[in-house]
Amino acid sequence: MSVTARISAGLFLTSVFVAAAVARDEAPDFAPNPSVGWVSGGVRLLPPASGPGPVGPAPGQSLVSNNEVRSRDAQARFAMGNANAPILQPWASDHIRQRNQRILAGKPAFSQQASCWPVGTPAFLTYAVQPVYFVQAPKEVLMIWQADHQVRHIYMNVPHSPHPKPSWFGESVGHYEGDTLVVDTIGSTTRTYIDQYETPHTEQLHTIERFRMTGRGLRMEVSLHVEDPGAFTTPWNARQTYRRVEPVVAEPTDVFNPLSSTSAAGPILEASCAENPGSLFGAEAPPIPQTVKPDF
Numbered sequence: 001m002s003v004t005a006r007i008s009a010g011l012f013l014t015s016v017f018v019a020a021a022v023a024r025d026e027a028p029d030f031a032p033n034p035s036v037g038w039v040s041g042g043v044r045l046l047p048p049a050s051g052p053g054p055v056g057p058a059p060g061q062s063l064v065s066n067n068e069v070r071s072r073d074a075q076a077r078f079a080m081g082n083a084n085a086p087i088l089q090p091w092a093s094d095h096i097r098q099r100n101q102r103i104l105a106g107k108p109a110f111s112q113q114a115s116c117w118p119v120g121t122p123a124f125l126t127y128a129v130q131p132v133y134f135v136q137a138p139k140e141v142l143m144i145w146q147a148d149h150q151v152r153h154i155y156m157n158v159p160h161s162p163h164p165k166p167s168w169f170g171e172s173v174g175h176y177e178g179d180t181l182v183v184d185t186i187g188s189t190t191r192t193y194i195d196q197y198e199t200p201h202t203e204q205l206h207t208i209e210r211f212r213m214t215g216r217g218l219r220m221e222v223s224l225h226v227e228d229p230g231a232f233t234t235p236w237n238a239r240q241t242y243r244r245v246e247p248v249v250a251e252p253t254d255v256f257n258p259l260s261s262t263s264a265a266g267p268i269l270e271a272s273c274a275e276n277p278g279s280l281f282g283a284e285a286p287p288i289p290q291t292v293k294p295d296f
Contacts, residue, residue, distance in 0.1 A: 027176040028213050030134035030220070035266035037131025037146065038220055038242040039252070043079075043196055044126065045224065045238040052236035054226075055085045055199045058100060078109040081197025088199075092231045095200045111196055115286040116273035118150050118168035120192025121185045122207050122224050125240040132242075133268045141174060141181065146263065148273045154183050161187075166203055168192060181211040194226070202230030218244045 030038070047053035058080040083097035103109050113119050119127070127145055135142040143152040154174040164171040164187030171187040185207045194201055208225040220242040227235040245252050245265045252265055263269060 026178045028179050028181060028211070029136070030181070030211070030213070031136060032217075033246075034268070035246050037133050037245045037266050037268065039131050039245055040125065040128045041241040041243070042126075043128045045122065045195055046240060048223075048237040048239060052087050052234050054236060054238040055081045055088065055096065055195060055197050057197075058082050078103045079196040081195070081199060087232045087234055087236050089231055089233060092200050096197055099198050109198075110286070111198075112193070112286050113148075115288055116148065117286060117289055118192065120188055121152070121169055121172070122209065122226065122238070123193060123195055124150070124152060124169070125209070125222060125224065126195060130263050131245050131266065131268075133266070141183075144268065146268050147271050149271075154181075160184070166190070170205070170207075177210075179212055183207075183209040183211070185209070200231055201228050204228050204230045220244070 030036070044056075045054040047056065059082065061077070061080040080100045080103055081096045083093050083100060085093070088096070099109060111119075113127075124143070124145075127148075127150075130145070130147040133144045133146065135144070137156075139156055141154040141156060143154070145151070152169050152172060154172040156174050158173055160171060160173055166187050166189040168189055168191070170185045170189075172183050172185040174181060174183045176182070186205070188201070188203070188205045190201065190203060192201075193199055205226070205228040207227075210223045211220060212222075213220050222240040222242070224238040224240065225235065226232070226238070247265045252263070
């Protein structure tokens with residue numbers, strides 16, 4: 001190899017290594033220390049700035065959170081979705097309408113989460129009050145709910161399996177695009193719902209989430225893209241916002257008292273939903289999940 005060729009090859013390899021180092025430096029660090037958690041802005045998926053968005057509340061109906069009940073003596077309500085949302089296929093619209101009718105008839109409509117069932121994706125983004133924690137490694141990123149046993153696994157820089165077996169959180173693969181973590185998910189079981197309105201989906205569900213920190217690392221924004229031609233008339237987008245919680249740096253802003261579901265800022269607390277099988281006021285609800293062998 002000539003001297004010129006060697007120099008050219010050396011410069012090329014140097015540029016590759018520099019580019020890789022820059023990419024690593026630009027990648028967001030959602031967990032700069034073990035005490036950093038992220039609390040979502042609410043239990044709903046937010047609409048995009050324009051274009052088709054998620055199912056919203058039924059006209060004239062609203063959801064009152066448990067903390068609102070505790071803090072201002074509000075009347076608790078079950079979430080009722082807009083069954084006439086234009087994104088819904090007729091069968092999906094009927095599913096939401098039937099649930100709304102049960103609620104209007106005075107029957108309870110506790111979510112699967114209330115009975116410790118995994119919520120799946122993208123409903124993972126509607127986990128509120130207590131923080132979500134990140135564990136970032138070169139080959140995998142974990143997202144962990146504090147108050148439950150729910151964990152998402154995102155496998156980095158690999159393609160999807162040809163035919164992934166449907167599972168609670170589907171198969172998520174991810175990569176970094178500058179300061180954004182991009183998560184692509186397929187293979188979700190139809191035993192989960194899109195949101196607290198019980199918007200259904202099929203096994204064709206495909207979601208893309210983009211996680212990005214803002215506000216000098218004190219806020220996080222997530223943009224969501226959803227496609228499922230079996231359940232929706234069109235692809236649609238949604239948003240979610242998070243605020244950072246960390247001792248001294250970013251303390252929780254929710255009311256904190258013995259009756260509140262809010263927790264103190266990190267590090268993560270150990271908890272298992274199924275160890276506290278509440279009666280849900282004696283009302284009907286999905287049973288606590290049980291198994292005699294692992295499903296992984």
